[in-house]
Amino acid sequence: MKKNILISSFVALSFLCSCHQNKPEATSSPAITAEMAYEGINNYCHSEYDWSIAADNPSIMSVEMGEETETEYEVVFRSYTGATINFYVDKTSGKTRMVEHAPIMDIEEEIGTIDLLDYLEKEN
Numbered sequence: 001m002k003k004n005i006l007i008s009s010f011v012a013l014s015f016l017c018s019c020h021q022n023k024p025e026a027t028s029s030p031a032i033t034a035e036m037a038y039e040g041i042n043n044y045c046h047s048e049y050d051w052s053i054a055a056d057n058p059s060i061m062s063v064e065m066g067e068e069t070e071t072e073y074e075v076v077f078r079s080y081t082g083a084t085i086n087f088y089v090d091k092t093s094g095k096t097r098m099v100e101h102a103p104i105m106d107i108e109e110e111i112g113t114i115d116l117l118d119y120l121e122k123e124n
Contacts, residue, residue: 031093038063041075061078071091
């Protein structure tokens with residue numbers, strides 16, 4: 001009797017495990033979209049950098065989408081000085097690292113990180 005119960009338990013457990021393994025996986029979309037990456041970085045740049053110099057000539061400062069990889073979006077801020085800051089936004093977490101490039105001085109360095117979610121419009 002014990003043997004039959006043990007075999008029945010094993011068969012039931014095997015069935016449950018095999019059903020779970022054959023269950024289709026949910027397709028996961030990135031938590032952060034390209035639009036969110038652009039909006040957050042644009043908001044950050046407008047809050048952190050003085051855009052008044054570009055009032056008469058808006059083309060001297062900009063925020064543009066850069067390249068995209070499987071794991072991150074690149075958003076590029078161009079300053080009126082010619083310097084750029086490349087923002088690399090993690091598609092899953094929103095953690096964003098910043099790399100500044102000053103072509104006049106030929107310097108490129110990481111200057112910090114931000115959380116993209118802190119710069120997205122909050123829904124009421």
